[in-house]
Structures are given as structure tokens and as C-alpha cells.
């Protein structure tokens with residue numbers, strides 16, 4: 584029901600068909616939830632610039648689409664693609680609303696994290712990219728996760744329990760310019776330990792600041808996750824920052840970033856545009872997370 588309502592709601596926003604068909608996707612858990620590396624794959628076609636005057640309507644931007652479990656690529660229609668993303672909504676989408684959220688614990692080491700086997704999404708990105716702000720936006724609480732103008736505010740692995748059934752995990756940012764070399768090394772080993780050993784991790788939300796040009800450290804991080812077969816969704820933050828800057832616009836930075844990573848992936852990873860200021864992408868991201876989670880939760884899948 585939720586899916587149907589959502590699709591109807593967005594029907595009018597699309598005027599273009601999805602990107603060129605790619606090879607059929609096999610729906611094993613690892614292939615679907617992971618963005619797999621394939622250095623030899625040709626680049627997807629360039630993004631089409633939205634003709635809409637309002638950047639928030641840039642759902643018309645498109646690239647190779649992400650097809651979730653339960654959907655055949657040839658059955659995809661434009662209405663099934665979430666606005667401001669390349670994500671197709673499939674039959675596993677549903678129960679996306681956040682009714683309740685509570686802070687559970689902060690852990691200094693991966694082995695101290697909750698052990699109750701609930702599925703979780705890790706929020707990862709450079710310091711100051713907007714990880715804590717995104718969590719606040721998704722849960723609709725202004726100061727739920729601590730935010731700061733000073734990079735490096737979040738220093739521990741923080742677990743937030745949603746609807747008593749799944750977790751958000753707020754991680755320390757990487758690339759904190761003022762951190763000492765030893766602090767950076769510590770960050771790297773403890774966060775990598777978390778990723779490599781966390782069986783309940785459904786997907787990483789890798790946040791990328793769309794208000795600045797692509798950063799090598801983000802590309803390196805995406806590459807590392809891909810090499811280790813860890814599923815990710817690119818979440819472009821700060822898409823509201825369209826005015827005043829000397830640099831390029833968010834949609835130009837996003838396109839550039841996608842061009843740079845396109846060769847790494849055999850199947851296009853999901854990506855979505857967001858803003859914690861305007862709420863752009865909030866409902867769409869939650870719906871996407873619901874389909875990954877429900878698929879992960881499905882006991883029938885081996």
C-alpha cells in the first residue's frame with residue numbers, strides 16, 4: 584500500500600524513461616546489497632541535466648538505475664524510480680516510517696557493539712559531511728544525534744534503535760584534518776574492524792558532500808568498501824547549497840563524482856540526493872532502506 588501511494592505521488596515528476604537496460608541482475612543477497620567492483624565495466628551514460636528550474640526537482644537527473652530484489656530490469660517503469668535518485672522501488676519496500684527511536688549505546692570498539700542481531704545501517708562519511716544531521720532529519724528530532732560546526736564531533740560508534748527493530752549507526756567521520764596521525768590510524772583500524780566483522784550490517788550509507796568537488800578520500804573509501812564487498816548507498820548531502828559559492832553546483836559535483844566512480848562498479852550502486860535543511864530525499868531514503876532491510880530480514884533467502 585505504501586509503495587503504491589508513493590509511486591502515484593511521484594508519477595508526475597518523471598518525463599523520461601529509465602537509463603539504458605543493463606544486464607539482468609541476479610538477486611543473491613550479496614550481489615544485491617553490495618556494490619561490486621568491476622574495473623573493466625564501461626561508464627554508464629552521462630547524467631542528463633534536469634530542465635526543471637528548481638534543483639529539488641532534480642529527480643530527473645538519471646544514470647544507470649539500481650534495481651532492487653524482486654524486480655526484473657525489463658519491468659521497470661519511470662514511476663518506480665525514486666525522485667532525486669537512481670533507485671527503483673520494489674516489492675520489499677514498506678513500513679518506512681520511524682515511529683520510535685532511542686539511543687542505545689556508544690562503543691569505543693567494534694566488539695562492544697550491541698549483539699542482538701538486529702539489522703543495521705552505518706552512516707559513514709568525511710567529518711562535517713552531515714552524518715549526525717542526516718540522522719536528526721530522518722528521525723525528525725532536531726538534536727538527537729550531536730551535530731557541530733567543528734569537525735570530529737562524533738568519536739564513537741553510536742547505536743540508535745528504531746521502532747525496536749533495527750539500528751542506525753553514527754560513526755566517526757574520516758579525513759578529520761586536525762587529527763593527529765595516530766588518531767587517524769586508530770580511526771581507520773577500529774572502523775574497518777567494524778565493517779569487516781559486523782554480520783548484521785545491511786548497508787553503509789556513504790555520505791558525500793555535494794556542495795564541494797569530489798574528494799579523493801571519499802573515492803578511496805568507496806573503493807575500499809567495494810573491494811570488501813560491503814553494500815553501500817551513496818547519499819549526497821547539502822543539496823540545498825545552490826547559492827553564493829564560487830564552486831560548482833551540487834548537481835555538477837554529483838555528476839562529476841558519479842563519472843569518477845562509474846568504472847569501479849559492475850552493477851550501479853544506489854545513490855540519492857538529500858538535504859538536512861529542506862528534508863529533500865528523506866522519505867525516499869527511508870523507503871529505500873526499508874526495502875534493503877525487509878529483503879535482509881526475509882528468512883526464505885539463503
Ligand SMILES: Nc1nc2c(ncn2[C@@H]2O[C@H](COP(=O)(O)OP(=O)(O)OP(=O)(O)O)[C@@H](O)[C@H]2O)c(=O)[nH]1
Nearest residue numbers: 710711712713714715716730731735736737756859
Ligand atoms: N546547508 C546544509 N548544511 C548542513 C547539512 N547537513 C549538515 N549541515 C551542516 O554541516 C555541519 C556538520 O554537520 P554534522 O551533522 O555535525 O556533520 P558530521 O558528519 O556528523 O560531523 P562529525 O561528527 O564531526 O564527523 C553543521 O554545521 C550542519 O549544520 C545540509 O543538508 N545542508
Ligand SMILES: [Mg+2]
Nearest residue numbers: 714715736737
Ligand atoms: Mg557527527
